[in-house]
Amino acid sequence: MTQKIRVTDDVLRSIPDPGQGAVLPKDGETNILITSALPYCNNVPHLGNIIGSTLSADVFSRYNRTRNRRTLYICGTDEYGTATETAALKEGMTPRELCDKYYALHKETYEWFDIGFDLFGRTSTAKHTEICQSIYLNLGQHGYLERQIKDQTYCEGCKKFLADRYVEGICPHCSFIDARGDQCDGCSRTLDAIDLIEPRCLIDKTHNVVARSSSHMYFKLDAAQPALEDWIKKSWKKGKWSPNATINADGEIVDARMKSGLKPTPVTRDLAWGVPIPPLGREDDKEMGGKVLYVWFDAVIGYVSITGEYTPEWKQWWLNPDNVRLYQFMGKDNVYFHTIYFPAMLLADGSNWTTLHHLSTTEYLNYEGGKFSKSKNRGVFGPAARETGIPASVWRYYLLSTRPETADAMFSWADCIAANNNILLKNFGNFVNRALKFLSAQYDSVLPESGDAPGPLSPNDPLDAEFITDVNTLLKDYIDAMESVKIRLGLQTVMLISSRGNGYLQASGLNRALMTENPQRCAQVVSRAVNLIYVLSALMYPFMPATSDALLLQLNAPARVVPEVLSTDILAGHQIGQPDHLFKNIDEKMEQVWKVRFGGDESAKEEEAPTSKRKAKKAGAVNAALNGVAVSGLKSPEVIALEAKILEHGQVVRGLKESKEPKDVVDAAVTELKRLKGELILLEKSAAQ
Numbered sequence: 001m002t003q004k005i006r007v008t009d010d011v012l013r014s015i016p017d018p019g020q021g022a023v024l025p026k027d028g029e030t031n032i033l034i035t036s037a038l039p040y041c042n043n044v045p046h047l048g049n050i051i052g053s054t055l056s057a058d059v060f061s062r063y064n065r066t067r068n069r070r071t072l073y074i075c076g077t078d079e080y081g082t083a084t085e086t087a088a089l090k091e092g093m094t095p096r097e098l099c100d101k102y103y104a105l106h107k108e109t110y111e112w113f114d115i116g117f118d119l120f121g122r123t124s125t126a127k128h129t130e131i132c133q134s135i136y137l138n139l140g141q142h143g144y145l146e147r148q149i150k151d152q153t154y155c156e157g158c159k160k161f162l163a164d165r166y167v168e169g170i171c172p173h174c175s176f177i178d179a180r181g182d183q184c185d186g187c188s189r190t191l192d193a194i195d196l197i198e199p200r201c202l203i204d205k206t207h208n209v210v211a212r213s214s215s216h217m218y219f220k221l222d223a224a225q226p227a228l229e230d231w232i233k234k235s236w237k238k239g240k241w242s243p244n245a246t247i248n249a250d251g252e253i254v255d256a257r258m259k260s261g262l263k264p265t266p267v268t269r270d271l272a273w274g275v276p277i278p279p280l281g282r283e284d285d286k287e288m289g290g291k292v293l294y295v296w297f298d299a300v301i302g303y304v305s306i307t308g309e310y311t312p313e314w315k316q317w318w319l320n321p322d323n324v325r326l327y328q329f330m331g332k333d334n335v336y337f338h339t340i341y342f343p344a345m346l347l348a349d350g351s352n353w354t355t356l357h358h359l360s361t362t363e364y365l366n367y368e369g370g371k372f373s374k375s376k377n378r379g380v381f382g383p384a385a386r387e388t389g390i391p392a393s394v395w396r397y398y399l400l401s402t403r404p405e406t407a408d409a410m411f412s413w414a415d416c417i418a419a420n421n422n423i424l425l426k427n428f429g430n431f432v433n434r435a436l437k438f439l440s441a442q443y444d445s446v447l448p449e450s451g452d453a454p455g456p457l458s459p460n461d462p463l464d465a466e467f468i469t470d471v472n473t474l475l476k477d478y479i480d481a482m483e484s485v486k487i488r489l490g491l492q493t494v495m496l497i498s499s500r501g502n503g504y505l506q507a508s509g510l511n512r513a514l515m516t517e518n519p520q521r522c523a524q525v526v527s528r529a530v531n532l533i534y535v536l537s538a539l540m541y542p543f544m545p546a547t548s549d550a551l552l553l554q555l556n557a558p559a560r561v562v563p564e565v566l567s568t569d570i571l572a573g574h575q576i577g578q579p580d581h582l583f584k585n586i587d588e589k590m591e592q593v594w595k596v597r598f599g600g601d602e603s604a605k606e607e608e609a610p611t612s613k614r615k616a617k618k619a620g621a622v623n624a625a626l627n628g629v630a631v632s633g634l635k636s637p638e639v640i641a642l643e644a645k646i647l648e649h650g651q652v653v654r655g656l657k658e659s660k661e662p663k664d665v666v667d668a669a670v671t672e673l674k675r676l677k678g679e680l681i682l683l684e685k686s687a688a689q
Helices: 047-065 082-091 095-112 126-141 221-239 256-260 283-288 295-310 332-349 392-401 413-443 465-483 487-508 512-517 519-540 545-555 590-597 604-608 611-627 637-658 663-688
Strands: 031-036 070-077 119-122 145-155 167-170 197-201 209-219 324-331 356-362 365-367 409-411
Touching: 031 047, 047 070, 047 095, 047 324, 047 356, 047 365, 047 392, 047 487, 070 095, 070 295, 082 095, 095 119, 119 295, 126 145, 126 295, 126 332, 197 209, 209 283, 209 332, 221 332, 221 356, 256 332, 295 332, 324 332, 332 356, 392 413, 392 487, 392 545, 409 413, 413 487, 413 519, 413 545, 413 590, 465 487, 465 519, 487 519, 512 519, 519 545, 637 663
Parallel strands: 031 070, 031 324, 070 119, 324 356, 365 409
Antiparallel strands: 145 209, 167 197
């Protein structure tokens, strides 16, 4: 197909997609280094985890690529520490086996959501050990490590010291009864296990837990505090941090620990699974034998070590503060470690580290009036999102449109379905489909001569001045929002631009009559609409990359940058591809099906009920939603459950077809759907006899 595109540096994107070849920073340019909080390698992420860091960081990474900036996005699993040992113990496997299992689950989940890391790595590598030990030795050489002998929890039954997460008890600050030894889930404060009231051994709660003395190495945060405070204030101002738990909007440090004075914090633990402590060449080295680095110390260094796995030239990214800007994404509970602990460590190390430029945090995403709970099967976890049949692009759109940037947000199936049906389908999809189908049908897919010169359209255009000015204003709003990492606002602005495109087609009266009565004006409207769609392909790329790819395929055009103004970049004589619907309607009845499926156990009483009764209750809820009538006496629980399963599997089949999965995958899903329908017919006949 013929391509006629304005080929200039301000049109085409030269920076590749994430993971497509090694990227190194270039002196004198804006180079962007992005990290998202490393997920623990002992569980499966839910939707709140995904929007909280990995998806948000992916959006910003892709945005910077649309500005032709050298960009590196790093993440990976946090694999060492007590949490991993504890989970491995519960699952009856070794820590390495557990990490291998959950690393694969995390990677699969993020890949399905189109989250594009340049490398999704792991902390249990030789490179990680090397860099962690190097920083530890530097802290020792610069006088920031001291040995302390302190009481530590000791289990008389296990006959060993218990690391923090092997201990639970009552929080000394808020009295939460199930506080962990390292952090309280009730008040989010970091803890020392020895401070817990009525400590319990996690391995066997009948064991007696006592206090015994043990030697550990401590990082002297108090000695690092003066330089750290100066750094926080400078970085906050330069990087325009959003208000957070460390520093407020007025530039006042508000973290309670810093206000009362930081204290030395332990950096070693009595564990087997972790980074071994290297000798400092001091007399107390023998007392550190058999210990490992505390997971809070080694985890944040994972950003550096994973970059080291990505490229042997990792220092060009991490020891290059003059040319690299570091953006870090996380949930609000991780702020302390990224604004105080990790920066203090890098400052004390003494090397010329690339430190935090901008911090992007989120509040919590909750689920249908409550919280996500893996133990109660409440909410959507990991690969389960795929099983709904909702395309990854739609998931991304909804999650990002509800991103909890300033307050906790609530996931709602009704809102998710409405976002697809009322916004993506009727706004964005309608504009694209209407313009491209008209071009395909009326001009044989070849863009007509519009009279517009290649390049920026004039805001003083005699016919479309208001339209061009509006789009240019919205483009500036989009760029301002994204540069400030206001991701939700950026997405809202994209939808305003597509809405403006819809209004333009309506006001211009694009139809066959216009083509007959005023062919020049019709050609002009088509050209300007198509070029706006080309702009939207770049604006949408950070949020919905698969949708952006579909747009480029239909336009038959290469990936482009985000422009500052609307221009004529697809030229007369260009042949577009085959127009197709970007989105499909989701049956509103699916709301109740998914509510039941992902709603977990409704009450402790229901949990204790026989399985058959719980299934019947859930099936009854689905049937009521689908038929709008009481189900008592109408259908058996088995029929109701099978109907719900068929409806859900039909959604899966539609999703596979829309995402153009391989034919054998689609055929297998269709065969299964037919089997289920056949089973339903037999079941209904049996019930009627």
